[in-house]
Amino acid sequence: MPKTLEHNFVEQAPILRLEDLNKSYxxxxxxxxxxxxxxxxxxxxxxxxxxxxxxxxxEVYPGEIVGVVGESGSGKSTLMQCIYFDKNPSSGACYxxxxxxxxxxxxxxxxxxxxxIKNLILGMVYQNPYLGLRMDFSSLSNIAERQIxxxxxxxxEMMDRSDELLSEVNISKWRAKEAPKNFSGGMxxxxxxxxxxxxxxxxxxxxxxxxxxxxxxxxxxxxxxKDIMHEFNISMLVxxxxxxxxRMLAERTYxxxxxxxxxxxLTDQILEDPQHPYTQQLxxxxx
Amino acid sequence: MAALLTLDKxxxxxxxxxxEQTIEAxxxxxxxxxxxxxVGITGKSGSGKSTILKCIYxxxxASSGSIVYDSxxxxxxxxxxLEERKMLHIRRYEIAYISQFxxxxxxxxxxxxxxxxxxxxxxxxxxxxxxxxEMLKHFEIAEHLWNVxxxxxxxxxxLRLNIAAAMVKHPRFLxxxxxxxxxxxxxxxxxxxxxxxxxSEGTTMLGIxxxxxxxxxxxxxxxxxxxxxxx
Numbered sequence: 001m002p003k004t005l006e007h008n009f010v011e012q013a014p015i016l017r018l019e020d021l022n023k024s025y026x027x028x029x030x031x032x033x034x035x036x037x038x039x040x041x042x043x044x045x046x047x048x049x050x051x052x053x054x055x056x057x058x059e060v061y062p063g064e065i066v067g068v069v070g071e072s073g074s075g076k077s078t079l080m081q082c083i084y085f086d087k088n089p090s091s092g093a094c095y096x097x098x099x100x101x102x103x104x105x106x107x108x109x110x111x112x113x114x115x116x117i118k119n120l121i122l123g124m125v126y127q128n129p130y131l132g133l134r135m136d137f138s139s140l141s142n143i144a145e146r147q148i149x150x151x152x153x154x155x156x157e158m159m160d161r162s163d164e165l166l167s168e169v170n171i172s173k174w175r176a177k178e179a180p181k182n183f184s185g186g187m188x189x190x191x192x193x194x195x196x197x198x199x200x201x202x203x204x205x206x207x208x209x210x211x212x213x214x215x216x217x218x219x220x221x222x223x224x225x226k227d228i229m230h231e232f233n234i235s236m237l238v239x240x241x242x243x244x245x246x247r248m249l250a251e252r253t254y255x256x257x258x259x260x261x262x263x264x265x266l267t268d269q270i271l272e273d274p275q276h277p278y279t280q281q282l283x284x285x286x287x
Numbered sequence: 288m289a290a291l292l293t294l295d296k297x298x299x300x301x302x303x304x305x306x307e308q309t310i311e312a313x314x315x316x317x318x319x320x321x322x323x324x325x326v327g328i329t330g331k332s333g334s335g336k337s338t339i340l341k342c343i344y345x346x347x348x349a350s351s352g353s354i355v356y357d358s359x360x361x362x363x364x365x366x367x368x369l370e371e372r373k374m375l376h377i378r379r380y381e382i383a384y385i386s387q388f389x390x391x392x393x394x395x396x397x398x399x400x401x402x403x404x405x406x407x408x409x410x411x412x413x414x415x416x417x418x419x420x421e422m423l424k425h426f427e428i429a430e431h432l433w434n435v436x437x438x439x440x441x442x443x444x445x446l447r448l449n450i451a452a453a454m455v456k457h458p459r460f461l462x463x464x465x466x467x468x469x470x471x472x473x474x475x476x477x478x479x480x481x482x483x484x485x486x487s488e489g490t491t492m493l494g495i496x497x498x499x500x501x502x503x504x505x506x507x508x509x510x511x512x513x514x515x516x517x518x
Contacts, residue, residue, distance in 0.1 A: 007380045007407075009360045009373060061372060219394060252371055266345055266371055273347040277304035284305065 013097055014059040015235045016083075016203055021092030023053040023078055023259075042075070042258040052078040053089070054259040058237075060203070062097075065229055065236045067250030067267060069243060069282065075259040076239040077127070080207045082107075083237070084124045085114050096121055098202050119149040123196030123234075127208035129188035132195065135181035139166065139191045142180065143198045150199035165194040169224055186217035193224065197232070204228075204236045210245055222248055243286050247271060255279045289357055290319040291460060291491050292343065297352035299338050312338040313515040315352070318508070320460075320493055325486050327502045328495045330512030336495040340462045342367070343493070344384045345374050356382070359459060379407055383453035386464035387446045397440070397448055398423060398433040404452040422451040426481065443474035450481060461485070463494035467501055475501060 026049030031037055037044070042051045052075045060066045070076050081087040083094055093105040098121050106117055118124075126132040133142050143162040152158050166176050169190040180188045189209055196204060206225065210218040222245065228234060238249050246253055246267060253270045255263040255278070263276040274280045297316040302309050313335035320326050328336050341347040343354055345366060354366040358377055366374070378384075395403070401419035409415045423433060426447040432440070437448055446466055453461070463482075467475045479501060485492065486505075496502055502509060510517045 007360065007376070009376045064372075223394070251375055265348075266374065268346045269348060272341065273301070275302075275348065280304055 012062055013102065015062045015097045016058075016060040016237065017095045017102065018056055018058040018079075018083070019093040019095075021053050021056040021058075021079070021082060021094070022051070022090045023075075023082055023087065024090050025050040025052065039258070041073075051259050053082065053092075056092070056256075056259075056261055058254055058261065058264075060235050060237055062202075062235055063229075063233045064252065065225075065238055065250045067246035067253040068237065068239045068256060069241060069246050069253060070256035071282070072241060073258075074256040076241070076256055077207055078259075079256075080124070080205050080237070080239055084122055084205055085118060096203065115149075119146065119199055120151075121201055121203060123199070123201035123204045125189070125192045125196050125204070125206045125209050127211055129180065129185070129192050132192040133180045133188065136179050138177045138179055139171065139183075139194075140176050142191065143195050146195050146198050161198060162194075165198055166191075168197075168228075169194045170220070184217075186213050186221060189213065189221055190224065193221075193228070197228065197234075200232075202234060204234050206236060206238045208240055209238075210240070210242065218245075225249060243271065243283065255282070289363075291322045291324075291357050292320040292493070293353075293355045294318050294339070294343075295353045295355075297339065297342060297354060298350050299335075299342055299347060300350045311515055313512075316517060317352075318510060318517070320491060321507075322491055323486075323489050324507045325482070325492045325494070325505060326508045326510075327506035328493070328510045328512060329497065329499055329502060330495075332497055334512040335515040336497075336512055337464055340384070340464050340493065340495060344378070344382065344462055345369070346384075356460075380456065381458060382460045382462065383456070383458040384462045384464065385446075385449050385453050385466060387442055387449070387466060387468055387470070393436060393438045395436070396434045397428060397437045400437065400448065401452050401455055405455045408456040418455050419451075422455045426451040426454075427477070443470050443477065446470070446474075446478065447481075454485070459491060461490055461492040461494075463492060465495055465497065467496060467498065479505065 026047060028049045029044065029047035031046040032039060032044035032049055039051060056079060068076050078087060082089045089107055094107055095102040096106060099106060099117055140162050143165060144158050147158045163173065171187060171190060180191050210221050213221060229236060240246055250267050253267045254261050255270060255276065257278045263270065263279050270279060271283055274283050295317050298314050299312045300309055301312060316339055330336050338347060342349045343366060349367040355363050356366050357363050359381055360376060361373060398419060401422055402415050405415040405418045409418055428444060428447055428451065437445060440448065467478050482505065
C-alpha cells in the first residue's frame with residue numbers, strides 16, 4: 001500500500017474579504033442611520049429609504065466554495081453586483097488577495113483598475129444569461145471578447161482556449177459559432193461559465209446559476225461547477241435561494257435576511273441545527 | 288495516555304421558534320474516549336444519542352459544556368468554538384461520521400465515490416484507484432455493483448459503501464450513528480464483524496445503537512441514555 005499523504009493545516013488569508021458593506025437606495029434619515037433602528041423589512045418607515053445591504057461581513061478562503069442563501073429581496077444579488085462593480089455600494093470595503101495583496105479597498109480604486117479586476121481577477125455568472133452574454137454574437141466571440149479585455153491578442157491561442165472551454169462545458173464544437181440566443185437556458189448558462197473562466201480568474205461569482213433550469217440540466221451545471229473547482233482550484237461565492245444547491249456545493253454558508261447576514265456556519269450545521277428563527281423557517285420549507 | 292475526546296457537561300437545547308418550544312436533547316453529558324477504544328452509547332430513540340455525535344461533528348452546535356478533541360493537526364481543540372475552517376480540516380482528514388444514509392451525490396458510481404474520497408489521502412491516480420478497490424473488496428461490495436449508482440443499493444450495501452468511503456482515508460476517529468438500524472440480522476452480523484476488524488486495527492470509535500444485544504462484548508465502555516442523560 002502506498003503511503004498516505006500528510007496533511008498540515010495552512011493558515012491562509014481570505015482571498016475575498018467584505019467589510020461592513022452597505023447599499024441603500026435613498027438618502028436615509030436621522031432615524032434609519034441609527035444602528036438599532038427598526039425597519040419595515042429593509043425599508044425605513046420614516047424616509048422610505050431601501051437598505052438593500054446592511055453591514056455585511058463575509059470571507060471566502062482560497063479554494064473554497066461559500067454559499068449565500070436567503071429569500072428573494074434579501075440582498076443576495078445586490079451583494080454580488082456590488083462586488084462585481086455593477087452597483088456602487090454606499091459604504092464598506094472589499095479586499096481581494098490577488099489584487100495588490102489585498103491591501104487596497106477595491107471600491108475606492110480608479111475605474112480603469114476596476115475594469116482590470118473585473119477582467120482578470122473576478123468572473124461572474126448571472127442568473128439571467130442576457131446580462132452576461134451578447135446574445136447576437138457567436139459563443140466563440142463572446143468568449144473572445146473577455147479574452148481580449150483580459151489582454152489576449154493571439155487569435156490562434158484564443159480560439160484554442162475557447163474550444164477547450166466550450167468542450168469543458170459540453171457545448172459541441174459545431175455549435176460554437178452559433179449565437180447563444182438560439183441555445184437553451186442550460187446551454188446559455190454553460191456558455192456564460194465558459195466565458196467567465198476564459199481569463200482564468202481566481203475568484204468566480206455565481207448568482208443563482210441554476211434557477212429556472214430543469215432538474216437534469218441543473219445537475220449537469222452543478223457537476224460542472226464542482227469539477228471546475230477541483231480542476232482549477234478556483235474560489236467561489238455562490239448565491240442561491242435553493243438550499244439543495246448550497247448543500248451540494250458549499251461547505252460554509254451565510255444566511256441573509258432583509259439585507260443583513262443573520263447566521264453563518266458550516267452548511268450541514270445551518271441545515272440541521274439552524275439558530276435563527278428565519279433560517280429555521282427556511283429549512284422547514286425545504287422539500 | 289491523553290484522551291482522544293473529552294466531553295464535559297455537554298448540554299444541547301433546541302429552540303424551535305415556529306412551534307414555540309424548546310427541546311432539551313441532552314444534559315450534562317461527560318465522558319472520555321481513549322485512543323484505540325470502542326465506546327458505545329445505547330438508549331431508546333429520542334433519548335438524545337445522535338445529538339451527542341452531531342455535537343462532536345459540529346453538525347449541531349452545543350448549547351453549553353465543552354468537547355475537547357486531541358487533533359493530529361492542531362493538538363487539543365475545543366470543538367464547540369473551533370474556527371470553521373479548522374473544523375472542516377478535521378472532518379476531512381481526521382474524524383469520519385458514518386450513518387446508514389448515503390450522504391453523497393446520487394449520480395456517481397459506487398467506485399467513483401470511494402475514489403473521490405481517496406483523493407484526500409493519496410496523490411497518484413493509480414494509488415487512489417488501488418486504495419478504493421481494496422476498500423470495496425474489504426467491505427465486500429460485489430464487483431458488479433462498482434459501476435452502479437448507489438441509490439439502488441440495499442440499506443446494508445449503502446452502509447458498507449459509506450464505511451468504505453470513510454475508511455479509505457484512514458481516519459483516526461470514527462463516529463457511528465446507528466449503523467445497524469433497519470438492517471436484517473445477517474447484515475447486522477456483517478457490520479459487527481467490520482467493527483471488530485476496525486477495532487483490532489486500532490481505530491478509535493464512538494458508536495450509538497438502540498439494540499443492546501448487538502453491542503454485547505464489543506465495547507470497552509458502554510453508556511445508557513435516558514431522556515437526555517446517562518444513567
